[in-house]
Structure formats: C-alpha cells, structure tokens
Amino acid sequence: MQRMLNHPNQSNIVQIGSRIYVPDIYDSEYYDIENDKWFKMNSINLNRTDYAVIALNGFIYAVGGNLTSYYGVEVVEQFDPKTNTWKQVASMLKGRAAHTLCVLNSCMYAIGGKNYGDIYLSSVEKYDPSTDSGKSDKIKS
Numbered sequence: 001m002q003r004m005l006n007h008p009n010q011s012n013i014v015q016i017g018s019r020i021y022v023p024d025i026y027d028s029e030y031y032d033i034e035n036d037k038w039f040k041m042n043s044i045n046l047n048r049t050d051y052a053v054i055a056l057n058g059f060i061y062a063v064g065g066n067l068t069s070y071y072g073v074e075v076v077e078q079f080d081p082k083t084n085t086w087k088q089v090a091s092m093l094k095g096r097a098a099h100t101l102c103v104l105n106s107c108m109y110a111i112g113g114k115n116y117g118d119i120y121l122s123s124v125e126k127y128d129p130s131t132d133s134g135k136s137d138k139i140k141s
Contacts, residue, residue, distance in 0.1 A: 012024070012051070012052065012053035012062075013053075014053055014054060014055040014060055015055060016055050016058060016060070016081060018032065018033040018034045019031065019032055019033065019081070020033065021041070021055070021060055021079075021081070023041070023043070023044055023053055023060055023062060023079060024043055024044065025043055025044050025046075025047050025048065026043055027040075027043065028040070028041045028042060028043040028044065029041055030081075041079075041081075041084055042079075042084050042085060042086060043086075044062045044077055044079075044086060045077055045086050045088070046062075046065075046067075046073070046075050046077065047067075048065035048066055048067055048073060048075075049065055049066045049097075050064075050065050050066045050097035050098045051063060051064050051065030051066075051097070052064060052065075052099055052100065052101045052110070053101070054101040054102070054103060054108055055103075056103050056106070056108050056129060057106060057129055058081070059078050059079060059080055059081075059129070060078070060079040060081070061076060061077065061078055061079075061089075061101070061108060061127075062076070062077045062079070062086075063075075063076050063077075063092065063099075063101060063108075063110055064076075064092060064095065064096045064097050064099055064110065064113065065097050066097045071095075071097060071114065071115065071116045071117070071118065072094070072095035072096050072097045072113070072114060072115030072116050073095045073097070074091035074092045074093070074094065074095045075088065075091055075092075076088065076089050076090065076091055076092060076127065077089070078129075089129075089132055090127065090132045090133055090134060092110060092125050092127070092134060093125055093134060093135070094115060094121065094123060094125065095115050095116065096110060096112075096113035096114065096115055096121055096125075097113055097114055097115070098113050098114050099111060099112050099113025099114075099121070100112060100113070106128075106129070106130070107126050107127060107128050107129070108126070108127040108129070109124055109125065109126055109127075110124065110125045110127070111124050112124075
C-alpha cells in the first residue's frame with residue numbers, strides 16, 4: 001500500500017465503495033484500493049477542529065466542530081465524490097464538537113459532544129438527507 005500524500009490535521013476516515021477518504025481542512029485525499037494510489041481531493045470549506053465525518057448514501061458529511069473563537073458550531077458540509085465539491089446543507093439545531101456520528105435507516109445521527117462553554121450535551125440530532133432537515137431529542141437514560 002502506498003503512503004499518504006500528506007499528513008492530515010485531523011484523522012477522520014470514511015469508505016465509499018473501493019475508496020478510502022481522508023477529508024481534512026487543509027490536505028484532503030483519498031486512496032483508491034483498486035489502483036493502490038492516493039489522490040488529492042478538495043478540502044472541507046470551513047476551517048475548524050473537533051468535527052466528525054461520516055459516509056451516507058454515497059456522500060461524505062463533515063459535521064460540527066470548533067472555530068477558533070466559537071466552540072460547537074452547527075455547520076454541516078456535504079462532499080460529493082463525483083464532482084469533488086463540498087457544499088453546506090441544513091445545519092444542526094445545536095452546535096456541537098467532539099461528538100459521534102452514526103447511520104441508521106439512511107439517516108445520520110449526531111450524538112453527544114460538547115458545545116459553547118465546554119458543556120457536555122445529552123442530546124441526539126437526526127438528519128434526513130432526503131429532506132435536508134433534522135430534529136433533536138434528549139438522550140433517554
């Protein structure tokens with residue numbers, strides 16, 4: 001296996017088909033398993049840290065994170081591998097960083113994390129890409 005072209009700022013990795021994507025704010029790239037080769041891809045638009053990424057329905061999503069002066073942003077960006085472009089989609093209802101993402105029934109869920117003031121969140125947000133909308137619920141204990 002070939003070495004990566006660059007060293008990412010944050011290690012978020014997702015797979016779509018025979019490609020392994022490493023989206024980053026500076027040096028994004030993907031590895032083509034079939035050709036054993038790394039390729040550059042466009043980087044995430046919003047410069048932030050502590051964001052999470054996930055693959056859903058053939059797209060990559062970069063969700064939440066921290067800006068230099070603001071902790072827990074609501075921003076969600078979607079990457080289309082076919083066009084090599086990022087675009088902003090519906091924002092989360094609550095800003096969050098250092099959270100977890102998962103996919104269930106073709107929807108994305110943002111779980112926990114922290115927001116402004118370093119406050120831990122006990123909520124889950126559901127994003128439905130078919131309607132580009134979300135909703136929020138408290139985590140039930």
